[in-house]
Amino acid sequence: MAAGFVAFVEELLDPFGRATSRRMFGGHGIYLDGLFVAILWKDTLYLKAAGDGQAACEAAGLKRFRPSSTEASYSLGFYAPPEEALEDPDALRPWVEIALKAARETAAKKPKSRRKARRG
Numbered sequence: 098m099a100a101g102f103v104a105f106v107e108e109l110l111d112p113f114g115r116a117t118s119r120r121m122f123g124g125h126g127i128y129l130d131g132l133f134v135a136i137l138w139k140d141t142l143y144l145k146a147a148g149d150g151q152a153a154c155e156a157a158g159l160k161r162f163r164p165s166s167t168e169a170s171y172s173l174g175f176y177a178p179p180e181e182a183l184e185d186p187d188a189l190r191p192w193v194e195i196a197l198k199a200a201r202e203t204a205a206k207k208p209k210s211r212r213k214a215r216r217g
Contacts, residue, residue, distance in 0.1 A: 102140050110135075112186055113193045122164070132200035134193070136162055136175050142183065143175035147202060150195030151176075174199070 103118050103125050110116040114129035118137070127135035127142075136143045143162040146154045154161075154176040162175035182189040 098174075099140060106135070106137060106142055107184075109183065109189065110193065113190075113197070129193075129197060129200070132204060134196040134199065134200045138162065138164065139201060141177050143173075143177050144196035145193050145199040145203075146174050146176050146195050147199035149200055153195060154192075 106127060107116040107118060107139050110127065110129060114132075118125045119128070120126075121136075124136055124138040126133055129181045134145050143160075151174055157179070159176040159178065162177070164173070168179075170217060174191075178189060178192040182192055
């Protein structure tokens with residue numbers, strides 16, 4: 098994956114929070130303020146979605162992330178926003194809000210580690 102695309106996506110998402118990335122599984126994970134909100138895979142941005150947000154992505158006909166084209170039944174709850182959203186922050190906003198909501202819900206479901214629990 099081109100490093101320039103990773104930097105472009107981080108800059109694109111910066112208005113929504115502090116955007117950072119980490120290499121993972123041949124792509125990159127994108128985080129906003131520490132929340133895992135997106136996957137960069139083969140120069141495509143896929144934003145996280147769950148619940149009503151996932152239904153909105155499906156209704157809009159967004160492309161769903163599939164790590165392998167040979168496994169049609171295997172996919173994750175991440176969707177590529179419309180092309181115009183990559184050029185217009187206002188068009189991107191509803192899709193990022195869906196991703197942030199899904200990321201917050203996922204984070205809230207994760208049990209706190211014992212180490213962190215002991216500190217607090």
